[in-house]
Amino acid sequence: DQQVKQNSPSLSVQEGRISILNCDYTNSMFDYFLWYKKYPAEGPTFLISISSIKDKNEDGRFTVFLNKSAKHLSLHIVPSQPGDSAVYFCAAIPQGGSEKLVFGKGTKLTVNP
Amino acid sequence: GAGVSQSPRYKVAKRGQDVALRCDPISGHVSLFWYQQALGQGPEFLTYFQNEAQLDKSGLPSDRFFAERPEGSVSTLKIQRTQQEDSAVYLCASSSPRGGGTDTQYFGPGTRLTVL
Numbered sequence: 001d002q003q004v005k006q007n008s009p010s011l012s013v014q015e016g017r018i019s020i021l022n023c024d025y026t027n028s029m030f031d032y033f034l035w036y037k038k039y040p041a042e043g044p045t046f047l048i049s050i051s052s053i054k055d056k057n058e059d060g061r062f063t064v065f066l067n068k069s070a071k072h073l074s075l076h077i078v079p080s081q082p083g084d085s086a087v088y089f090c091a092a093i094p095q096g097g098s099e100k101l102v103f104g105k106g107t108k109l110t111v112n113p
Numbered sequence: 114g115a116g117v118s119q120s121p122r123y124k125v126a127k128r129g130q131d132v133a134l135r136c137d138p139i140s141g142h143v144s145l146f147w148y149q150q151a152l153g154q155g156p157e158f159l160t161y162f163q164n165e166a167q168l169d170k171s172g173l174p175s176d177r178f179f180a181e182r183p184e185g186s187v188s189t190l191k192i193q194r195t196q197q198e199d200s201a202v203y204l205c206a207s208s209s210p211r212g213g214g215t216d217t218q219y220f221g222p223g224t225r226l227t228v229l
Contacts, residue, residue, distance in 0.1 A: 004155075036220075043117070043204055043220030044156070089155050099208070100146065100169065101218060103155030 003027045004092050006104035014112055019077040021107050023090030026071065030092035034101070035064060035075045038087045047088075048075070080111045115139065117221035119205050125227045126195045134190045134224045138207030145188050146218060147180055148204040156204050162188060195228045202226070 005024045013019045021035075031052040036044035050057040050064045050073070057064050063076045077084055087108045091101040118137045126132050138145050144163055148156035149172075158172040164185035173180070177196075182188040192199055202225050206218040 006155075034217075041222065043206075043222050046217045046219070049217075091155075099144070099216065099218075100158040100161055100172070101148075101156070101206075103148075103157070105153070105155045 001026075002104070003030075004090055004102050004104040006088075006090055006107050008107050009105070010108045010110070012110045012112060013080050015082055016079045019075075019080045019084065019109055019111065021075040021077075021088050021090075021109065023073045023075075023104055024071055025073075025092055027092070027094060027102075028071070029094045030102070031095045032093040033064070033066060033073050034091045034093070035062075036089045036091060036103075037084075038089060038106070044089055077109075080109075082111045082113050085109055085111050117205055117207055117219055119203075119221040119224050121224060122222065123225050123227075125229065127229055128197060129194055131191065131193045132195055132226065134192075134203050134226070136188045136190070136205030136207075136221060138186065138188070138205070139209070139219055142207035142209045142219075143185075144208045144216065144218075145182060146206040146208075147188070147190050148206065149174075150202040150204055150223070152201070159190070159203075192226075195226075197228050200226055200228045 034049040035047040038044045066073045087106045089106045090104040147159040150156040160180045161169040162182045177193045179191045202223040204223045206220045208216040208218045
């Protein structure tokens with residue numbers, strides 16, 4: 001059973017517009033959330049994270065929003081650039097334990113010039 | 114090189130063969146993780162080391178999978194009697210505890226295993 005869900009397998013946006021990637025989770029024991037970006041034939045690269053005690057974290061063009069009551073987080077990329085085209089994975093870490101990441105299936109973002 | 118490296122990058126095995134996948138973490142990183150990524154899926158946790166101690170192996174799918182990190186640095190993931198369902202990309206990640214908070218995991222490029 002998927003504890004972290006990314007329901008959109010793909011997203012296509014125009015360069016300069018906003019990209020919004022969504023993620024839902026079912027386990028209320030998750031207390032830290034991360035977004036990773038992955039290019040073909042490379043490993044995932046850390047992008048941005050958020051603790052469950054916050055509802056927003058911003059880093060340059062990237063902002064992550066967390067809605068704990070809805071068990072939902074989203075990644076906003078503004079403005080989108082063609083180099084942002086990649087697969088984006090949402091991941092969560094449960095409280096305690098080994099800090100293992102629980103990943104969603106990913107959303108493939110394509111930014112068109 | 115400052116990143117996590119993995120070898121081989123690609124491995125083709127006949128069903129029933131044993132394989133060994135190597136991970137060189139970032140120098141000084143205490144924690145090391147192995148993940149399995151099947152086609153079209155997100156990475157799934159296999160096992161975790163802190164130094165040489167294997168603290169969590171709950172994700173290993175069967176007793177054919179074995180991981181070690183004898184000196185607390187390089188790690189090897191061994192798969193015995195490979196099966197077709199073992200075909201996947203095997204990712205290694207390392208992180209360094211900063212004391213409190215959660216540490217970023219840095220991933221290697223992965224080893225793509227194909228079992229024929």
